[in-house]
Amino acid sequence: MISTQATIITIGDELLIGQVIDTNSAFIAQELNKLGVSLKNRIAVGDKREDIIQALETAAKSTDIIILTGGLGPTADDITKPLLCDYFGGKMIVHEPTLAHITNIFVNIHKRPMIERNRKQAEVPDVCEVLFNETGTAPGMLFKKENKYYFSLPGVPHEMRWLMLNHVLPFISKQFVTQKISHRTLLTAGIGESFLAEKIAHFENQLPSHIKLAYLPNFGMVRLRLTGTGNTQDALENEITIQFEELKKAVDEYLVTDEDETMEMVVGKLLKSKNQTVSTAESCTGGYIGHLLSKNPGSSTFYTGGIISYDNRIKTEFLDVPTDILTTVGAVSQEAVEQMAKAVREKMNTDYAVSVSGIMGPGGQTAEKPLGMVWIGVANREKVFSKVFYLRFDRLRNIEVTANQAINLLRLLIINKI
Amino acid sequence: MISTQATIITIGDELLIGQVIDTNSAFIAQELNKLGVSLKNRIAVGDKREDIIQALETAAKSTDIIILTGGLGPTADDITKPLLCDYFGGKMIVHEPTLAHITNIFVNIHKRPMIERNRKQAEVPDVCEVLFNETGTAPGMLFKKENKYYFSLPGVPHEMRWLMLNHVLPFISKQFVTQKISHRTLLTAGIGESFLAEKIAHFENQLPSHIKLAYLPNFGMVRLRLTGTGNTQDALENEITIQFEELKKAVDEYLVTDEDETMEMVVGKLLKSKNQTVSTAESCTGGYIGHLLSKNPGSSTFYTGGIISYDNRIKTEFLDVPTDILTTVGAVSQEAVEQMAKAVREKMNTDYAVSVSGIMGPGGQTAEKPLGMVWIGVANREKVFSKVFYLRFDRLRNIEVTANQAINLLRLLIINKI
Numbered sequence: 001m002i003s004t005q006a007t008i009i010t011i012g013d014e015l016l017i018g019q020v021i022d023t024n025s026a027f028i029a030q031e032l033n034k035l036g037v038s039l040k041n042r043i044a045v046g047d048k049r050e051d052i053i054q055a056l057e058t059a060a061k062s063t064d065i066i067i068l069t070g071g072l073g074p075t076a077d078d079i080t081k082p083l084l085c086d087y088f089g090g091k092m093i094v095h096e097p098t099l100a101h102i103t104n105i106f107v108n109i110h111k112r113p114m115i116e117r118n119r120k121q122a123e124v125p126d127v128c129e130v131l132f133n134e135t136g137t138a139p140g141m142l143f144k145k146e147n148k149y150y151f152s153l154p155g156v157p158h159e160m161r162w163l164m165l166n167h168v169l170p171f172i173s174k175q176f177v178t179q180k181i182s183h184r185t186l187l188t189a190g191i192g193e194s195f196l197a198e199k200i201a202h203f204e205n206q207l208p209s210h211i212k213l214a215y216l217p218n219f220g221m222v223r224l225r226l227t228g229t230g231n232t233q234d235a236l237e238n239e240i241t242i243q244f245e246e247l248k249k250a251v252d253e254y255l256v257t258d259e260d261e262t263m264e265m266v267v268g269k270l271l272k273s274k275n276q277t278v279s280t281a282e283s284c285t286g287g288y289i290g291h292l293l294s295k296n297p298g299s300s301t302f303y304t305g306g307i308i309s310y311d312n313r314i315k316t317e318f319l320d321v322p323t324d325i326l327t328t329v330g331a332v333s334q335e336a337v338e339q340m341a342k343a344v345r346e347k348m349n350t351d352y353a354v355s356v357s358g359i360m361g362p363g364g365q366t367a368e369k370p371l372g373m374v375w376i377g378v379a380n381r382e383k384v385f386s387k388v389f390y391l392r393f394d395r396l397r398n399i400e401v402t403a404n405q406a407i408n409l410l411r412l413l414i415i416n417k418i
Numbered sequence: 419m420i421s422t423q424a425t426i427i428t429i430g431d432e433l434l435i436g437q438v439i440d441t442n443s444a445f446i447a448q449e450l451n452k453l454g455v456s457l458k459n460r461i462a463v464g465d466k467r468e469d470i471i472q473a474l475e476t477a478a479k480s481t482d483i484i485i486l487t488g489g490l491g492p493t494a495d496d497i498t499k500p501l502l503c504d505y506f507g508g509k510m511i512v513h514e515p516t517l518a519h520i521t522n523i524f525v526n527i528h529k530r531p532m533i534e535r536n537r538k539q540a541e542v543p544d545v546c547e548v549l550f551n552e553t554g555t556a557p558g559m560l561f562k563k564e565n566k567y568y569f570s571l572p573g574v575p576h577e578m579r580w581l582m583l584n585h586v587l588p589f590i591s592k593q594f595v596t597q598k599i600s601h602r603t604l605l606t607a608g609i610g611e612s613f614l615a616e617k618i619a620h621f622e623n624q625l626p627s628h629i630k631l632a633y634l635p636n637f638g639m640v641r642l643r644l645t646g647t648g649n650t651q652d653a654l655e656n657e658i659t660i661q662f663e664e665l666k667k668a669v670d671e672y673l674v675t676d677e678d679e680t681m682e683m684v685v686g687k688l689l690k691s692k693n694q695t696v697s698t699a700e701s702c703t704g705g706y707i708g709h710l711l712s713k714n715p716g717s718s719t720f721y722t723g724g725i726i727s728y729d730n731r732i733k734t735e736f737l738d739v740p741t742d743i744l745t746t747v748g749a750v751s752q753e754a755v756e757q758m759a760k761a762v763r764e765k766m767n768t769d770y771a772v773s774v775s776g777i778m779g780p781g782g783q784t785a786e787k788p789l790g791m792v793w794i795g796v797a798n799r800e801k802v803f804s805k806v807f808y809l810r811f812d813r814l815r816n817i818e819v820t821a822n823q824a825i826n827l828l829r830l831l832i833i834n835k836i
Contacts, residue, residue: 015443017448017601017645026437028436033434041434044461047632051459115613282705286711287704287705288709291704293704294726304728305725308705310724311722314722314766318723
């Protein structure tokens with residue numbers, strides 16, 4: 001494996017009082033990991049000069065790549081840029097392409113005059129290489145000192161991501177990655193992490209030391225990733241392909257996709273390939289399934305729309321769920337979700353439909369219906385199928401897991417597995 | 419400002435490959451902050467002896483309280499406990515109350531035999547004070563060295579939380595005479611960070627040095643936070659209250675809330691207080707507004723439901739948008755969103771409605787309608803109002819910002835500002 005090591009330094013008081021949960025670090029860590037660069041540590045510091053400098057010095061002691069995020073916004077609490085300018089012995093100059101870009105954003109997009117503070121965002125230390133930021137007003141910066149590379153990125157997640165993907169990772173890849181690296185990723189659903197580990201123990205045990213298996217559980221599904229390193233790309237690709245085929249066989253009945261894509265992307269691709277459509281009828285998820293089905297580009301070709309029947313009245317008026325179902329077996333029932341799926345599919349005239357009704361918590365449970373109980377229904381032009389789940393997370397997590405399980409049931413119906 | 423300072427050290431390879439988002443640190447930071455203990459930094463390291471030791475040494479250089487989480491589980495890759503034992507010069511002994519507790523968990527709860535790995539969890543260094551963990555099998559530990567306190571806690575979030583609340587915070591509170599600290603937070607909408615900063619520059623400039631202002635932008639809104647420190651709580655509260663009132667006046671026309679809550683929570687509270695309801699008609703956000711309105715507990719009292727009219731056919735069939743509107747001015751138009759809001763409000767019989775239609779990208783723009791153009795409509799029983807926005811983010815971010823802007827327009831209608 002490659003010996004290059006990196007440190008992430010996240011800057012901002014908001015991280016030290018716990019107001020913000022740091023998701024940037026996880027993204028950066030994942031991407032570095034894919035290149036085979038190992039993260040030695042992550043340091044979070046506040047907007048304090050001496051703490052930022054101390055973090056820079058600590059990082060430089062043991063790693064070659066230092067990635068800083070945060071502290072580049074237009075407001076007065078941002079001290080990172082002048083600090084870096086001093087630290088690397090430069091002076092501030094205006095970066096003309098960035099100034100033109102910021103001006104364009106204000107004149108043509110915001111349609112508002114620029115103020116001095118905005119203009120200042122185009123200033124950079126003359127000792128850095130500017131990483132041009134197409135997605136925002138704060139430029140990224142690359143400094144080099146004693147063979148160590150310091151990347152300074154804005155803390156806004158989508159801007160940080162864009163700069164990582166378009167500047168930082170290509171640079172690191174060119175500069176540091178000498179061994180070849182290859183990944184294969186698959187997604188499983190319907191089996192817990194420990195059972196999956198038990199099931200594929202024989203596979204994991206026979207892996208050579210230069211191919212590693214990682215478990216990445218999320219939303220009640222488990223993603224598996226093989227990462228191999230080697231000296232020649234062809235030999236490595238061959239070897240990892242063979243191992244990946246073995247892994248796919250071992251998890252066959254739970255396999256959702258052998259690519260690095262989400263459940264909703266898999267379903268979207270399936271529907272597009274068949275020229276088919278889906279609609280949704282959501283109670284407890286309140287629109288989250290619709291959101292997942294429509295969050296990727298091109299979803300208008302297969303996602304027609306949905307009814308969010310949060311109130312029971314809407315279930316009756318828009319989805320024809322009989323009031324006596326609601327008063328006897330209740331809204332969280334097989335009868336209710338099957339009717340919901342059937343009705344929305346017919347009314348929106350789609351090939352498939354998915355419906356959910358459940359108790360996401362906190363509270364709302366009864367003696368017969370525990371917290372986390374959720375019914376999911378799926379329908380096509382011939383039949384309706386439903387299944388009950390019992391979740392044990394907090395409200396938001398329950399919503400996310402329900403939506404993912406619902407889309408998985410839809411997938412199983414599309415591929416005739418139910 | 420002289421006050422007690424702390425460091426958080428999170429241990430675990432999973433944090434360095436980005437598999438896990440660290441939510442523990444945010445919790446610990448919040449709780450320490452409430453006690454007036456300021457967090458100097460957070461360090462994440464992998465399961466590597468030398469890295470953990472380096473982190474301990476770095477932390478001890480500048481802080482009095484060091485909180486470690488993770489690395490105490492039953493699996494083979496956990497090295498923290500023996501390392502701490504060596505580091506503080508102890509030897510491992512069995513902690514009998516913990517052994518009895520673990521035995522009880524296996525015999526009476528898991529109903530499984532204990533294995534050696536589980537028994538080992540009851541072993542602790544003889545130089546620590548055991549922080550008895552009622553919620554799990556890994557005991558917490560407190561070490562003291564050269565007037566610094568080291569708390570070692572398991573990484574499982576609910577166990578870490580219990581130990582923080584029941585052992586660590588009471589101890590810190592008693593041991594350290596700290597300065598008092600106080601926060602005030604407000605949320606603004608409808609003004610960018612740099613314009614806001616310009617607008618309140620006079621306020622910021624007159625702040626005494628022991629009161630700081632922070633900008634926390636997200637989803638096209640900006641949160642402002644005042645943090646003050648002082649020796650007596652009453653004097654500090656008085657002073658910061660006066661400053662906060664000034665700040666509120668300065669941002670008056672953009673003020674959403676003077677509490678630390680989200681836009682959708684503000685709207686939920688408003689509607690609940692008036693016993694009123696809202697419905698949604700979403701095109702480009704595909705259900706995300708419904709999700710935001712229903713993600714918090716208790717939302718069924720005000721969120722009735724919605725129509726996700728992703729396909730234009732649904733706009734016509736379910737929301738009575740005339741086809742000649744769609745073929746002339748198009749779905750992304752004032753006419754379309756106003757009809758959508760009006761129709762869903764009437765059909766679902768709610769007090770308010772909100773509707774959106776836009777071009778979230780990538781692609782889909784025309785000569786007249788640029789990428790990121792979105793129309794938002796809101797309606798009550800008397801009128802319909804609509805507004806056009808031009809966004810410049812990626813697809814997902816455009817969806818999030820649209821949803822937040824839509825909920826803000828709804829808020830403005832509810833409070834009679836439009």
